[in-house]
Amino acid sequence: MRIIMMTFISLLTLQSCSANDSIVINMDEQLIIEAVERDDKITVEQALKNGISVNITDSKKRTLLLIATNNANTEMAKLLVAYGADVNKQADNMDSPFLYAGATGQTELVHLYLMNGARFDVFNRYNGTALIPACERGHVETVRLLSNTKDYPINHINRLGWTGLIEAIILGDGTAKYQQIVQILKDAGAQMDLADNQGVTPLELAERLGFTELANIIRG
Template structure:
């Protein structure tokens, strides 16, 4: 009995040797003790097959058959246990089966998608883990062209903004339209985020593709606390964009008509009679957009309704052309 057991142990091949393991593959190798016989015809060669075992169903499938001494199992799931055994078939037809060997695939490596998911979920712990792995560029863009810092700034996740900046996030990076993180935070009205980005060196003078500055974007968003803070911190009130030469006050006249926002700008010294590329004033633009309350505020703040644009039309002419009787009464 002992002799039989000894013979069996000698005949049993060693299990496959585990080589490089990734999240989707496992390298396997083994020794061909009959390599010298492969100088002869194939029918004299020892063949090998690798079987992958499924412990749940107690079944196995053959993933390799041949005369080689290595194979890479691919298409595997990350963080999953796999078992393999080697079947050795001698030229005589005798077959021997090795014991099984088990190994776990590694976890899937972190990607930019993981980084953006952590930001969108406001997951401080998850974000920190991804960044500390060193696998992902902190400035990686998402499908919309936003970096993680841009997303965090737009959402007002100041704690995440701090983490990203400390891990090297570039506060000056821009999206396809030229907007940086400060502009996004200003437009969304996240005062604490705006303050932090300023502490990190973000500039009030930065411009997007159209030449709009953070103040233009804060005005478009209508966020009075942010606008007030920006002005207190020395932000230029009458800065112009590059397309129409509009100041932030012109933006109010054209877009929102928000008299409260316009009042902050005027009190800070905004030029009520500034003229754009076509010679229009904030008053003319407010008239064209039927912002009655803003028209009244501009007139009370010294707007000159006698000014003409480059085509010789004034605010009253525009009100008349669009039959804005309520505004015509104010102008008279």
């Protein structure tokens, strides 16, 4: 009976230790998430040196790198990449560090992520690439970088039936930065006559919207 009791107590002790260890790990993860949020690179690097995974996620499945990218904290992002952060891991909303950097025009981070394994077959919630929202939002230098990246899917069509070129036309305002984007896409080999899912071509869209300069670039 005494042996049985001792065994039972030992099992309880082990379970208690295991639970405490789990609490410590979860607390450590929360602390590094908070450190990334406040751009505290010293704390983050120390935690990574102590063995915390660089690819842990918060309650929305955002990695540390995605959090840093969301906050436009470039130096933090560089630190995390140096420790092997995954530039493609997606959150609940399907954002990844690479996709979000492209969509928000963070060209330096886009370049960094391209140099560290960015994948071209990981898409956002609209089944779009990093390029398409960059075109829509007028991020000229990001468009230039992605359009001239070897093997980048410049003619990818999202689930709305739009390419980057089409988004630059219908969601832009026809001003100088969108003229630059259309020219960049054209020079990089984008298909100028690739129609939307209604069969309307980029030229027709530009003409309908009265964007004469865009139409001239496409036509020329």
